[in-house]
Amino acid sequence: MSGNQARLMAISDIVNRQPLAVETPESLKDIWATDVFNLATMEEMLSKKAFKAIKKTVQTGAALDAATADVVAAAMKDWAISKGVKFFSHIFYPMTNATAEKHDGFIVTNPDGNAITEFTGSLLIKGEPDGSSFPNGSLRMTNAARGYTAWDPTSPAYVMQTDNGATLMIPSVFMSWTGEALDKKIPLLRSNAAMNEAAQKVLSLMGETEIATLNSSCGAEQEYFLVDAGLAAARPDLLLAGRSLFGAPPAKGQEFDDHYFGAIPERVQVFMQDFEDRLYRLGIPAKTHHNEVAPGQFEIAPYFEAANVASDHQQLLMTLMKQTAKKHGFLCLLHEKPFAGVNGSGKHVNWSVGNSTQGNLLDPGDTPNKNLNFLLFCGAVIRGVHLYGPLLRAVIASAANDHRLGANEAPPAILSVYLGDQLEKLFMDIKEGAIGETASGGLMDIGLDQILSFERDPGDRNRTSPFAFTGNRFEFRAVGSSQSVSGPLVAMNTVLADSLNWIAGKLETALESGDKADAVVIVLKELMELHGNVVFGGDGYSSEWHTMAVEERGLKNIPTTADALPALQDPAVIELFESTGVLTPVELASRFEVYAEQYVLSIEVEAKLVVDLGKTRIYPAAMSYLSSLTETFSGMAGLSVSMDTSLATTVGENINGLLASIGKLEEALAKHDFESPNEHICFCADTLCPLMLEVRGFADTLETLVADELWPLPKYSEMLFLR
Ligand code: ADP
């Protein structure tokens, strides 16, 4: 089937598509967490003693003894087999943002040839996949392949169902034989521990006597696009690169603002409900869903959970979303910028820290000016974002996310903190040496008696800020939709730990003079003098802010991944991770290498696709149009009217431009002699990306000239509006 036939058939198919019928929906109570080996299941299946031990590990991270692990393994196997499971898998999270799994059978055969099932504590605790094929950033030589996965009891095991079987999935960490972290979970667990240790110090200096283990929480809002699968099949760029590398802007985009929170199309609604039922079975608390800003764009946000569990659930959610979309005849795009010119997709990471004794330490309560613990923790975040802004930019850096950040779209590539009116004023007062009074938001009055009045929030929201306080948490809004939330969480926990350690040191001295409130003001005044510049409540998209941030506030504007990743090589960042015990210098260096390589690979794949599609689809379509025009013209030679050939000339010029720019891109792609990864990533950002755009310029112009019936690639209007 030729390219344009695929497009035309897909369009005619869509007209007849029906929402996929799903089985009668079951009630939440009947499906909630039925496929999860959680504490409730364990309480039913384990002895009191074993349950107490595992519960302590889950809730506080305390060590688990081997005997209990054996008991848990046996119960886990029985539970899984009762659900039809024959295989188990340690599931882990390599540095690529992906999820990896190696499946093993429960089966063993005995000398009589009978098959029995076996699963011991040691099989549960440790798996051994070949580590050499995962990116390790020079942590392992190619011949040194041994890697281990190890059970993380703090994230519940679950059963992954397919239409034809089920597998027991065991969330795991992944390390090299030499004990270095090769994954995204180990640093997250370590960053939690570092944050807990530092927070304990501050809280006990503040006179708290009973302090439970602190944990970080995460609620992630996932944005995504759905494109009809038939149309997507005719777009190799969507299939291989996750975004459109070509496409002229449609006559109508998102300018009417009529999609955001609009009525959800029925086929999409049916997909969402099917998908959410699968999430519920796996204990993932899907909470909100709605249309997003761009046509064809949607969002799902589960309720927040402990960061480690939320991070595992996020990975699972992305996997299930793609699978379920396929079933419903959609391609689910998690790419940060699938379509130029319309909104991209982010993943706001809502983050807070707390415990069962002091509660959420980022909750100001009704009187933040009297909530000293809150002020210290919030101040610690301000310091962390100011000191380590470039690190926070680095952990969200990817070729894809660069299209959202930087110049093109918000949130901006300058890291600042939004506090809201009330808190901003409070912290600015503290900078002057005093804690002022705080006003509440007051009652909402719109002059209609029948509408019940309610308490207004003390501050508005600011959607232009990359890092915003939203009432009882911070929302890191610059995270990309396809990214693992682990990197951002690790960075936030670690900078918080560092700042709390700094605060603890200062507080100790300040407390010698006596009064707690005075001591807090002394410490936070110094903190605000040093770091208050990062607080910004205005319009983060404006050009004034871009100038002011850099020239007056000394903040960095870091538009591309090539500019951002070197922050991981900054001595202060190396020291940050080493002193908090989150990553050794070698582990951190390996991350720079892996991320740099990922960046290079994704841009090279795109560049190759641009060359390929340019030559094999766009050029032939444009040429056949041009030749049909010229043939027609020559067939008209006998007519007395002289035809206007200017359009044909423009087509010809753009074809020549297309070929010339493809030639330049091919030449650039052939360059391989780079001295360092740093040089290579800059080459991608400075040379390959602009050349791809040059090719696209000609191709998109051709799309607006060539006869529609000949055009091989589904158009923006079709992909965004047909479903
Ligand atoms: P919005 O789109 O208004 O930002 P949503 O309701 O879509 O808000 O998403 C907010 C997310 O923040 C949800 O996942 C929610 O559970 C989460 N959240 C709420 N409170 C906290 C908290 N204290 N810590 C972390 N996440 C939180």
Ligand code: MG
């Ligand atoms: Mg949000």
